[in-house]
Amino acid sequence: MDIDELARRSGVSAATVSRALNGRPEVSAATRARIVALAAELGYRPNASARTLASRRSGLIGLLWDTGYRSGGRQHPFLQEVLIGLKAALSDRGQGLILLPIVPPDDEDGYVRLARQYTLDGIVMMGVDQHTPQVRALLATPVPCVGLDLALDGPRTASVGSDNRTAAADAVAHLHALGHRRIATITGPLDLWPAAERLAGFRAELARRRLRRRPGYEVTGDFFAASGAAGMRRLLDLPTPPTAVFVAGDAMAIAAMRAAADAGRTLPGDVAVVGFDDIDAAAMVRPGLTTIAQDYRRFGTTAAAVLAELAAAPATEPSRSVLLPTRLVVRESSGGTAT
Amino acid sequence: MDIDELARRSGVSAATVSRALNGRPEVSAATRARIVALAAELGYRPNASARTLASRRSGLIGLLWDTGYRSGGRQHPFLQEVLIGLKAALSDRGQGLILLPIVPPDDEDGYVRLARQYTLDGIVMMGVDQHTPQVRALLATPVPCVGLDLALDGPRTASVGSDNRTAAADAVAHLHALGHRRIATITGPLDLWPAAERLAGFRAELARRRLRRRPGYEVTGDFFAASGAAGMRRLLDLPTPPTAVFVAGDAMAIAAMRAAADAGRTLPGDVAVVGFDDIDAAAMVRPGLTTIAQDYRRFGTTAAAVLAELAAAPATEPSRSVLLPTRLVVRESSGGTAT
DNA sequence: CTGTTAGCGCATTCAC
């Protein structure tokens, strides 16, 4: 069942079928209706390759996902949910999602060629280092690119992520409302956008509430469990240890809770903990971990929408970023009650 | 940079370039070397759509992944690792991976048309119900299909999964070696292949070791946490409760441990627990959960290899299944020591 | 071993 067959059966030319099915305005309403109905009845689907070859647009979005950066232990905390959102939003637009292979570092324009090879309409990036030559080469291109939790820069780029600053402030506000005044933090790697923003939000909220920033109260971690445990030990060894800790990632937070318990502290009595991400384990450990939940599915749907905008709009230098709201999930580790 | 340009620069025809780059035998070693070198230098990549259109093979594998069946709480325990394995193995073969949209139930041959639309070389399925009309229609097709943790049936189908039977037997053997004689199980939904196999392995090992199958010692769960907790409560309420429980999924196992603790039991003293999957949380809870680790990455690489075999071989009715080895990870919940 | 010729299935000119 190809376009010629459909054309024959509808009594029109292939060109008209193409126009009718692609919603071009030059077709009369009657013929269009007839063709559309027949196409649906016969289950006609235009061949993707032929269409791409002729139109120079594939309807394919590439996903650039490097397994190197995994911010929470073994499971990247959000790949799966992002995929669900992306898939849903893309298929609503009649687009598809293709997983791009990681190109070797020496192949500087490997991604540019991949984009051309598949005639990609756009690219979603996550977990990659946007400063590598391969990625920079791609970003310099007019191909629409959106970074998830990644601050991108280029003529047709945008970024999507949580409003990490506000989220961190929420965490601090929550702890302060519970009476804590000595609040510390264990951060992620500060060269990563979300990590830097969470620290900024932490500091801003301390200032807003006129809480002192005490020496040693900001420990840098790397999003992995071990650094969370080490961070907590350092905080507890301080002359005046904090009574509450905002940990910028759940894997670190859970390890930090264990470290505190191992050091003889009770939670949340001696030290309260708030994490970030709301990974599955946050609800499984005890005490349950109070944490910031991100709407990962919406990362995906937003990315799809932003890509469409980027494709439609002219290339502009200033890269936009979309910040999504988060939600504080209160469990036992902060001793709070849900609001 | 297209094939004609490359042909001009190499001083041959486009056909020869195509032959040289595709490894056809009819090209002289000298010309091939020259062309290959030039192609690499110029960074030539054949356009995927044109190639697909002409050759009727796309090099694309479709991933059919339904988020409906999620065997362990919010995170499917293995999507991410499977993707890593798949991506690696496919790109080694020069193939790509495309995520297929889920078609509505009433669109009976939606998947068949998707396969044709993208000229897919094969399909990997996970988390779907292979008995729905849409999937059955696809399986009846000559398109190679491999199911992960899914027993498929069709002319060009195969299944890849862990050796669940042996794995379950290993779990029982471990518990028995620790001195347990009253061993119970909480299963998954028994219409799912892995769940049924794990129960079969459990029973077989009990028999092999001449351990009695006691009434009430087999509780059916659904892989979700709540059913694990409920199952454990039922087991502990038995007149002669078990001293050890093999739980067929970690999300259930962790909930079961909490339920046991809530019922005043100590772990592993009063009741030992062995889970299945080795999800991240298994190492984060305490006591740490002894569990069966599956090699998910290998699911992906194996699927890619099996697809290639299916494509090469003639369609055969009996569907093959590949069983992958598992690994027992001993933590505190069984009180065992690593071997 | 290599070049020439035809399409692959569609979108898009340009005529009418």
Added chain:
DNA sequence: GTGAATGCGCTAACAG
């Protein structure tokens, strides 16, 4: 509003 050509970039069949 519609049809007849043309070509997207490549592989394959046919010559030589």
